[in-house]
Amino acid sequence: MTDGTRPDEPLDGTARAAARHAVVVGGGLAGITAALALADAGVRVTLIEGRPRLGGLAFSFRRGDLTVDNGQHVYLRCCTAYRWFLGRIDACALAPLQDRLDVPVLDATRPEGRRLGRLRRDPLPVPLHLGRSLAAYPHLSLAERARVGRAALALKALDLTDPALDAQDFGGWLTAHGQSARAVEALWDLVGVATLNAVARDTSLGLAAMVFKTGLLSDPGAADIGWARVPLGELHDGLARKALDSAGVRTELRTRVTSLSPHENGGWSVRVLGETLRADAVVLAVPQREAHGLLPPGALDAPERLLRIGTAPILNVHVVYDRKVLARPFFAALGTPVQWVFDRTDASGLKRGQYLAVSQSAAQDEIDAPVAELRERYLPELRRLLPRARGAEVEDFFVTRERTATFAPTPGVGRLRPGARTKAPGLYLAGAWTATGWPATMEGAVRSGVSAAEAALRALGRPRPSRLFALEEAA
Incomplete structure (x- = not known):
């Protein structure tokens, strides 16, 4: 594998501007997104993935x-x-996507047999869109339903920019706002475990509030559910690779980066087995421990915090x-x-x-x-x-x-998650574990790829492609 540039050949300013090259390490959703965004802006991109396929953990x-x-x-x-x-x-x-949120919920604990309830929305404004569903939800008592409504309004009032929310646990907050163990199990954890991958007591209030405010309390249709009707590999590997090829991205599978270091003539040296690639920008779109192992000294303040995520x-x-x-x-x-x-x-x-x-x-x-x-x-x-x-x-x-x-979305994790930029010029981080504001979801992964690509494009002096998702458009 070669990128056509000799490792010891310096580029003058004109040649460098014409031959901007970015290496994206990692072919999950974050890496694919970053590679597409950079290529759409006219940057020459090499995407390196150690597995024999793209898609990361959604394959x-x-x-x-x-x-x-x-x-x-x-x-x-x-x-x-x-x-x-x-x-x-x-x-x-x-x-x-579903035309309208509709989640069947079976309760297997009833002595008379299983009981079906539903969480679904009506075509009404927030918070009335869930009012009828909550009022008829058979898995909670009438008093529990009323207390859930009050807690939802209190959750809606939280300021997601308040850093103190990150240090609190969601379970404690729910208890303080009158939520019974049954309400936590039958509603808050029903949604929260699936979206956050943790029960309420093990979850940062900041992340939980973000999920519930955005998904259930922002727009009537925000929580409508979508899922692939074909294998994920058809999307995140097959169609993604087709899009990368069309954008001019060079994709190298079964290839692992062994080291990363600043080049003496500027830019970066990316070492793979038997070869070194030159790059003007590098996006590390790999899990946090792998990123920690590749980061050069000084790239992050307190890099050991990645290991605490x-x-x-x-x-x-x-x-x-x-x-x-x-x-x-x-x-x-x-x-x-x-x-x-x-x-x-x-x-x-x-x-x-x-x-x-x-x-x-x-x-x-x-x-x-x-x-x-x-x-x-x-x-x-x-x-x-x-x-x-x-x-x-x-x-x-x-x-x-x-x-x-x-x-793990534990209390305090927010202060451990780094942003896209590092202290090393031309080196950027992507992955759902970075500071996207979202939990570890496909959404967070894509957002991180957009953030890393935007930061790299600004440093490379390239215009932002018009087709790129604008983060400020988010709900």
Whole structure:
């Protein structure tokens, strides 16, 4: 692999302006976004990814005749940057949004049998859009519903720019605002665990407030749910690579950066196996520990803080039945270890029966459990939740584990997350773990790529491409 520039050949000012070259390290959503943005501005871009595919932690693989996503990923209508990304890679039609928020919630604890409730919105202004749904939500008492409404209004009044929110835990705040353990389980954690990958007591109030204010209390349609109706690899690898190729980005897979250092003639030397690349700008779009290992001395004040950004796991249980057992596309559950269940039959290519994916966030207690143990735990729960599963045969059962799926949104994490710029000229950071203001989501990853590309373009003297998502447009 070579970029056509000899490592020891200095460039004069005219040549350097004409041959600006950026290296993006990491081919997840953050890296893809940064590479596209830089290329759209006329910068020559090399994207380096160690895996044999793009997409980071939102990818697909083959298992027999099935195409399997490593985990179930969804987004919301308020995820305006990720929606821009889908448009940029020509994928909007493959990952549509609900016409209107509608989440079936099954409660398995009722003595009389499971009970169905729904969280859905009406075409009314905020906060009335959820008023009827909350008033009829059967999983809370009338008094609990009233207290939820008051807490939501108090949450809406919080100032997201107040740094003190980062140091508080969301669970303590909910308790102080009259939320019962049942209300936390049946509503706040139902949403929060799926979006933040942590229960309320382990979550920064700042991040939780951002999620609930943006998703549920900003615009009536903000929380409408979207998800890929095809394998994620078709989007984040196939279509993304096509977009990168069309933009002129050189993509190198199965290639790892071993070191990064300032070049004596300006710019950067990016070392891969057996070769050194010259670059005017470098975007590190890799996980925080990997970024820490590549950062040169002095690039960040207190770089060890990157190592203090914890991680949180996500477990996915995959079950293939010999018949259809679930009539709806997805549901959430209470009173059971099961959190969210999605029908992935069509997306996987399954021709007979039904394939369900059980998505388990904040899975610290189960992430290393043997498959046999998980099978014994989850199949009876699915039979309890889905009467049609009681007479069905299980044709396949397997598990996917992402032990470091997201950064942990613990109180105080905000002060550890760095911005896109480093103290080293021409070196930028991207990744959902950086200071996007969002939790570790596909939205946060795309926003970080935009921020890093914008910072690099300003330093390179290149105009911002008109097609690039504008962060100030965010909800």
